[in-house]
Amino acid sequence: MNDDTPTTAGTRVREVRVERRTDGAFADTPTPRLSWTVESDVPGWWQAGAEVRLDGGEALRLDTDESRFVPWPFDPLTPHARHTLEVRVTGTDGGTSPWSDPVTVRSVFLADGEWAGRFVGLAGPGPDDDATPGLLRTELDLPGDVARATLYASAHGVYQVEINGQDVDDAVLKPGWTAYQHRLVHEATDVTALLRTGANAVGVRLAGGWWTEKYGFHGAAQTFYGEQPAAAVHLHVELADGTIRVLTTGPDWRGAVAGVVVASGIYAGERVDAGRAVSGWSLPGFDDAAWAPVRVDASDVVPEPAIAEPVRRVGELSVREVITTPSGRTVLDFGQNLVGRLRVRVTGERGQVITLRHAEVLEHGELGVRPLRHAAATDHLVLSGGDDTFEPEFTFHGFRYAEVDGWPGELDLEAARAAVTAVVISSDMRRTGWFESSDERVNRLHENVVQGMRGNFVSLPTDCPQRDERLGWTGDIQVFGPTASYLFDSNAFLASWLRDVAAEQAARGGVCPIVVPFVLPFGSKPAAAWGDAAAVVPTTLLERFADRRALAEQYPSMRAWADVLLDLSGERLLWEGMFQFGDWLDPDAPPDDPAGAKTDPDIVASAYLVRSLQLVTRAAREVGDAAGVERYGDLAERARLAWAAEYTTPSGRIVSDAQTAYALAITFDLVDDATRAVMGDRLAWLVRRAGYRIGTGFVGTPIIQDALTGTGHADVAGRLLLQTGVPSWLYAVTMGATTVWERWDSMLPDGSINPGEMTSFNHYAFGAVADWLHRTVAGLAPDAAGYRRLRVAPVPIAGLDHAVTRFSTPYGLAEAGWVARDGEIVVHTVVPPNASAVVVLPDGSGEFEVGAGRHEWTVPDPRDRSVPPPVTLGSTLGAVADDPEAFATVLAAVEAADTGHTGALRSLKEWTDQRTLEEELVRLPSGAPEQVRTALDDLNARRGAVVAG
Incomplete structure (x- = not known):
């Protein structure tokens, strides 16, 4: 092919991407992978080859049918490089697309040893010796026009950079939270348009954030990283004449305890004083003679380029209702449990303080703050005497309700809507998955899962966003990862977090701790289903995103985790007798003992031993480690047989006769096919005996529906889904929940908050059921890595008349669904170009394969539609x-x-x-x-x- 090659109408290349991020073509390595999607009117379109070119130069032919994570075909990129990239494709039909729109590729990495920014902060703490927010600045004279300039910056804390009075970007809470003592990330922002010939000023707004936060429970929290924040800047400027100028932080910078942020904490909230605004502090010529020389901190960790999207403001909500509580307090209801902060526009007397207290729920009409524990979650706004606009910058809250005290004048609904806006923040991942059914309660459940994920994906996957915790609990993301990978393009986000997992493991002899980053005084010993995130999450990135690079990067940590478990399990290959979270938050566990589950924790632990060994074996096969395949494959099978021999009876019962135990055996392939069928029947019987109420905690809940439908009990799974009594997924929906709760009964039927010390109303773990809604109820699942081949196998459940899901796969938009009509089921699917689908229809038709395009089939409705027999007092x-x-x-x-x-x-x-x-x-x-x-x-x-x- 050449530029004269005729193009095919109706086929074009869309969304050319470099590496993982969705918010720009950022090359974080000299050899980034390329991806693109194709739109085509050609039925069954399949790529035969592609061409790529840089800067409009000579095209390179790629003899591949792959369009996801294609290896970099050019010379390695250099630091600070910028190029335009174009792609065109040829299909097996012989037609060639036009060239794609050019995409600007930017190198965001630095050369080895190039980073020169030193971490600098205020010379001394504030009057309370707490972490002190403040401002840092310097000036830079440029003798000529700027051709291009990139800001590389990071912090021990949270920061924003201003150049000549303007913020460099719209990201917040930079650089996010990583395992700071092992790994820091830097931004790489194009600031060419902000610099000019002559004098320039660079300023940094700085607060402690996660770096200075105190971590721990029961009032015994301690600072883990450092007492005071610091920032590091490396500004690389190329002038029009080719001259390079580099500005870095160092002892020549100056700083002051100044600016509107007086005090700030992740858990405490922020005090903002509009009267402390410093005019012109980040403009050239500002007199900083009264500012002190900065403190320079030592740091052995060189920041690396951020590989994930930053946290940004991703939405806004207006006040839904103004409530006067029984005690006479004013509370604003935003109608949705969210994560972020309030933007307030107000005029009042200078020095007047408005206090904003945040919480997720009301309890008997008053703000329900007990679940916050030691988190104050309170912002204080000090008025300047003029027209003020406030938005706390370096903190965030999980809330639906905000109690307002000290407001100047009346705050009715009209005034509140004009003056107060809830600003939603989240890591800025692209939405990719949707689901809709005929039951609005199920739709609300799915939306609750979406909102819970958005609020808990703030730089890292947290357990909850509101109380004195907000930690990267490994067990939560281990079970929720597949759902997360469908709802949002979380590939970059999770790949970044996995680097912290590997770093924390390396510091602990291979043990993946219960939270990452690890900041607790306990929890560094192995815990099943939590530490297994080291093996499960990389596998999820392979299955859902075809990210073989992430799997290869994490393979050493996967092996390290497996080796830890093998040492613990010994010759018996059973993980026994240690502390475990087990099936955490089983609904029958007492409020003060969330680990008190029906399923023995050793059964859970030994099942996860098998699971991790299975996944490491699979990873070894993917990366070409033949010795690893042999070793871990043999151990996985021996551990599986040991589990079955120790915990099951010849008749197919499990020692813990509980829903989670059977779900583990079935979904982890711990037993043979015949026993699996018997266990499926027993699981269905247990669910029925419980009145079709859920009986699982963190471990069992994500897999019980798969265990039921996979053993022929879709009717039971449907009853479990549509149950509204407590415990059930829909109980929270009937109680008005707008996110997924931590406990099945976080709110009791009488409107009281669960008496347990640990209760959250935004906790995504139980929302892992959404993955089953996508894969099974609507019927869209991956059948090959990255959805190159789809599996369309919907399972219509009683109580629903239709279900449909849409998913933006790495190859384009896919869809699957069904509708019941006149005793028949109409199934449809949309397969994106360069992908195929294996289809299994609800009437049990054999598997067959289809290519790209829209397809539809009509089959008899297999569900029982007969009128139930009469029910009397004599019925069982x-x-x-x-x-x-x-x-x-x-x-x-x-x-x-x-x-x-x-x-x-x-x-x-x-x-x-x-x-x-x-x-x-x-x-x-x-x-x-x-x-x-x-x-x-x-x-x-x-x-x-x-x-x-």
Whole structure:
């Protein structure tokens, strides 16, 4: 092909990308990988080859059908380089696309040894010896026009840089949180347009952030990293004549305890004084004679280029309602539990203080602050006497409600909407996954998962965004990673965090700690399902993004984790007798003992030993480590057999006869196919016995629906999904939740907050069910790495009339879904160009493959649509539970009886065929059975059922 090659209408290259980030073509390595997507009207379009060119030069032919993470075909890039990149493709149909729009590729790395910025901060702490926010500055004279300039900057703390009075970008909380003692990241921002010939000024706004925060629990938190913040700047300027000028932080900079931020903490909040604004401090010519020389800190860690998108403001919400609480306080409701801070526009007397206190829920009409524990989550705004606009800069809160004190004048709804806006912050990942069904409650559940992820992906994957924690708990992201990888393009985000995982492991002999970055006085010993993130998350990046580079980078840490577990498990190959979180937050665990689960923690730990060995074996195969494949594969099989021998009976029971135990055995392939089927039946029976209520914690919840549908019990999985009683996924929805809760009953039915010391209303772990909604209910799953081949296999569940999901795969937009219509199921899928799909229809049709394009099939509806048999007082409890309408009717009738004993029936755990409804109702006063009988007669009559006798 050459420039005269005829192009094919209807086929074009879209979204050319370099490496992982979605917010620009940033080369963080001299040989970045290339990706592109194709749009084509050609059915079944498949790439035969591609051409790429730099700066409009000679095109290079790539004889590959791959368009995801294609190796860099040019000479390695140099630091500070900028090039334009174009791509065009030829399909197997012989047609060639036009050249793509040019993309500017920027090198964001520095040469080895080039980084020269020293970490500088204020010369002394403030009056309280706490971490002191402040300002740093210097000036730079440039003798000629600027051709290009890049700012490389980082901090021990959080910062923003101004050049000649303007912020260099719109990122917040830079540089984010990494394992600072091992790894720092720097930005690489194009600041060419901000510099000019002659005098220039560079300023830094600085606060402590995560660097100076105190970590720990029960009031015993301690500073982990440092007492005072510092910033490091390396400004590389190329003048029009080719001259290079470099400005770096050093002892010649000056600083002051000045600026509007008086005090700041991640957990405490921020005090902002508009009267302390310093005019012109980041402009040339500012008189800084009163400012002190800076402090210079030693640092052995050289910052590396950030590989993930930064935190940004990603949305805004208006006040939904102004509430006057029973105690007379004013509370603003934003209608959505969010993460961020408030932007306030206000005019009042100089020195007047407005106090903003944040919380996620109301409890009996008042702000529910107990779950915050030792986090004040409070901002103080000091007015200047003029027209002020406030937005705390170096903190964030998890909240839906904000209590306002000290407001000048009346704050009714109209005034509140004009004056106060909730600013949502998150790592700025691109949204990629959507789901919709015929049940609005399920749709709200899915939206709650989306919102919970957005709020907890702030620089790193946190457990919760509101209390005195907000840590990178490894267990949470281990179970949620697949969901996260679908909802947002989180590849860069998770690949960055995994580098911290590897660094923390290297410092601990291969142990992946319970939180990363690790800042706690405990938790450095191995814990199953938490430390296993070292093996699971890299595998997720391979499966969902085809990121083989991330897998290869993490392979040593995966092996290190596996070797730690092998040392612990010994000859028996069983992980026993150690502290474990186990099936954390099993709904039957006492509020003060969240680890008190029904499934024995050794069963969980030894199952995860097998799982990690399986994944390391797979990784060894991917990276070409034949010896690793042999070693870990053999150990995985031996550990699997040891698990089955130790914890299962010949009849297929597990020692812990609990939902999570069976879900582990089924989804981790711990037993043979025959035993798997028996265990699936037992799992379904346990769920039915519980009245189709969930009985799993952090470990079991993400996998129980797969275990049920994978063993032929989609009907049971559907009942579990659509359950609204506590515990269930939809219970929180019925209680008005707008994010996923930490506990199944974080809020009790009477509106009281769970009495446990640990309760969060924004905690994504239980939201891992969304991945099952995408893969199974709507039916769109990866069948090859990165969705190069899709698996379209929807499983329609009773209670839904349709479900559909859309996903922006690495190859383009895919879609799958179904709708029930007149006794039939209409299935459709959209396969993006350069991808294919394996299809399995709901009627059990054999697998077949289709190419790119839109496809549709109609098959008989396999679901049971018969009218249920009549339900009477003589029906068994199991029969009542099997009939959703009858089940709801019975519970409603008992509640209507207002006997004071309703809870006894609602909490019944034995919905079996060995007891009748009549026998159970004898526990209630004499009038209740008759009311239930009447309600059931009405139900039977509506359904046209004939009751004998």
